Amino acid sequence: MVDSRSFLTLSAITTYPKEDGKPLYYVIGLSCQVITMIEIDPQICTACGACEVACSLYREEEVFTTMRSSIILHREERKNYYGVMLKREGEVLLGRPEGVEVMKEGESSDTGGGGKPILLREPCDNCTDAMCVRFCPTGCLKEV
Amino acid sequence: MELYTDLIAVVDLDAGEVEEVDIEEDFIEKNIGGACANNALLSQYPDSVILGTGVLTGTLFPGSALGVVTAKKNGTVCHSAFNWFSGPELKLSGFSFVVLKGKAENPVYLWLHDEIADIESTDLWGKNTWETTAYLREELGENRIQTLVIGEGGEKKSGAALLVNNYWGTDDRNGLAAVLGEKNVKAVAMRGMGEVEISEPEEFISAAEEVLTGLKSKIQKKGAPVEGLEAITQRFDACFNCPYACRNFVETGENEGVVIFERHLKDLMAHGLDVKKAAETLQTCYQLGVNPKYGKDPNALTTMGSQPAQPLEDKEGWYYTLGVCPILDQFGIDEEAAVRAITAGTGLEISADTLDDIVSRL
Numbered sequence: 243m244v245d246s247r248s249f250l251t252l253s254a255i256t257t258y259p260k261e262d263g264k265p266l267y268y269v270i271g272l273s274c275q276v277i278t279m280i281e282i283d284p285q286i287c288t289a290c291g292a293c294e295v296a297c298s299l300y301r302e303e304e305v306f307t308t309m310r311s312s313i314i315l316h317r318e319e320r321k322n323y324y325g326v327m328l329k330r331e332g333e334v335l336l337g338r339p340e341g342v343e344v345m346k347e348g349e350s351s352d353t354g355g356g357g358k359p360i361l362l363r364e365p366c367d368n369c370t371d372a373m374c375v376r377f378c379p380t381g382c383l384k385e386v
Numbered sequence: 387m388e389l390y391t392d393l394i395a396v397v398d399l400d401a402g403e404v405e406e407v408d409i410e411e412d413f414i415e416k417n418i419g420g421a422c423a424n425n426a427l428l429s430q431y432p433d434s435v436i437l438g439t440g441v442l443t444g445t446l447f448p449g450s451a452l453g454v455v456t457a458k459k460n461g462t463v464c465h466s467a468f469n470w471f472s473g474p475e476l477k478l479s480g481f482s483f484v485v486l487k488g489k490a491e492n493p494v495y496l497w498l499h500d501e502i503a504d505i506e507s508t509d510l511w512g513k514n515t516w517e518t519t520a521y522l523r524e525e526l527g528e529n530r531i532q533t534l535v536i537g538e539g540g541e542k543k544s545g546a547a548l549l550v551n552n553y554w555g556t557d558d559r560n561g562l563a564a565v566l567g568e569k570n571v572k573a574v575a576m577r578g579m580g581e582v583e584i585s586e587p588e589e590f591i592s593a594a595e596e597v598l599t600g601l602k603s604k605i606q607k608k609g610a611p612v613e614g615l616e617a618i619t620q621r622f623d624a625c626f627n628c629p630y631a632c633r634n635f636v637e638t639g640e641n642e643g644v645v646i647f648e649r650h651l652k653d654l655m656a657h658g659l660d661v662k663k664a665a666e667t668l669q670t671c672y673q674l675g676v677n678p679k680y681g682k683d684p685n686a687l688t689t690m691g692s693q694p695a696q697p698l699e700d701k702e703g704w705y706y707t708l709g710v711c712p713i714l715d716q717f718g719i720d721e722e723a724a725v726r727a728i729t730a731g732t733g734l735e736i737s738a739d740t741l742d743d744i745v746s747r748l
């Protein structure tokens with residue numbers, strides 16, 4: 243369920259000192275960069291859809307709509323089967339009653355979002371102090 | 387006008403025509419929205435049915451799921467509420483208000499989407515609400531379409547008629563489904579892909595978040611407080627942007643069940659049914675579009691005589707004007723923050739006193 247990622251980044255290679263244009267030794271700079279990501283706990287989601295409006299507002303800043311979010315509520319109403327889908331770069335995170343699954347783009351026929359399917363949405367920006375998290379009333383979305 | 391989509395659809399059912407009227411700032415300043423604005427439209431278009439959204443409906447303000455239907459019943463102006471996702475969907479369809487005037491010669495449904503209002507003739511008359519919603523979603527090609535639909539109760543103009551949202555009963559305490567039946571309107575289907583502007587987004591967000599934080603600290607439960615209900619609950623559901631998931635889903639068969647509205651379930655239990663039987667009966671009530679307040683036999687409820695009007699109680703008028711669910715009142719909504727959200731959202735100078743004055747006219 244946890245979906246945070248740490249990246250070890252090669253930030254620089256520096257050579258010291260130089261004699262006749264040849265380095266005597268190399269210093270390799272490494273840094274660790276932690277990228278915030280959104281974690282979903284679908285068991286406590288109540289399908290309120292606040293995350294769609296919150297993320298759309300983050301993207302568009304001055305309007306309320308459900309059409310611009312990277313996160314989409316999916317519901318099969320008569321059997322009360324619901325969850326959320328989060329578009330990421332190259333993949334879609336599905337938070338469903340069965341658990342959380344990562345699908346590569348194109349792997350799922352379930353596109354959600356009605357008039358604007360998940361694959362046409364902007365990928366998640368992995369915001370810090372994310373609007374979707376701030377307005378999710380259940381704590382089902384978390385930044386990790 | 388900020389916090390609203392731009393149009394009022396004035397639907398002339400006699401002529402089969404729709405006039406699109408712009409919402410003026412002055413109209414909102416004088417009437418705010420929801421039940422108060424519906425009243426004003428009803429004075430302008432007497433004998434109509436008005437569907438309206440509150441000033442906060444469909445926004446990030448917590449619990450902003452409410453829409454209001456208003457009509458005269460036996461000469462008295464009555465309001466009933468609908469929520470789930472239909473209030474926001476109506477507003478985002480481009481029509482913050484809809485006036486249904488006259489009477490269609492033959493059954494019709496109204497299809498609201500992308501600032502377009504289509505009147506469609508239909509042979510759905512006689513179908514139950516579930517069949518109607520399933521058909522409309524299939525026909526119009528979208529699962530997210532919200533419907534307000536009447537069943538046999540509304541078609542037969544029963545005093546116990548109940549307006550249904552998709553598959554689930556609304557708080558149509560005044561049987562206004564029967565008034566839609568009189569007008570030969572089987573359903574209103576809505577899809578909201580529009581957007582509403584916000585005058586001062588930062589201020590709005592801060593007021594809404596303050597209210598949400600306050601509510602979250604007080605809401606310690608999910609579901610309707612009905613003995614034995616939790617044991618048969620499959621999952622808890624919330625209406626649009628609501629922090630209190632008071633809607634229990636109870637399975638009644640393979641791959642289907644019923645979303646409970648507390649008062650309706652309690653009514654059936656007061657008629658002597660146990661909780662499981664009450665949930666099953668409620669499903670039939672919703673399919674037929676009848677209100678269990680008046681009895682436990684759904685079929686008998688389709689042909690009841692007229693029932694007395696149920697006026698709004700306590701602070702309900704305030705919630706019905708804002709477009710926020712009055713069930714949240716038990717947790718105490720910060721009214722000062724709500725007024726701040728309205729002023730930040732609309733850009734209008736509206737004080738708590740002005741709002742109270744307007745609401746007191748209901």
Ligand code: SF4
Pocket residue numbers: 280296297298300311312313365366367368369372373374375
């Ligand atoms: S983290 Fe940001 S971009 Fe991603 S879903 Fe939340 S609000 Fe939208």
Ligand code: SF4
Pocket residue numbers: 286287288289290291292293294315326377378379380381382383
């Ligand atoms: S805001 Fe939270 S509880 Fe509501 S639908 Fe989104 S993830 Fe689920």
Ligand code: SF4
Pocket residue numbers: 449451469470623624625626628629630631632633711712713714
């Ligand atoms: S309190 Fe219950 S009925 Fe009211 S909006 Fe929330 S979930 Fe819906």
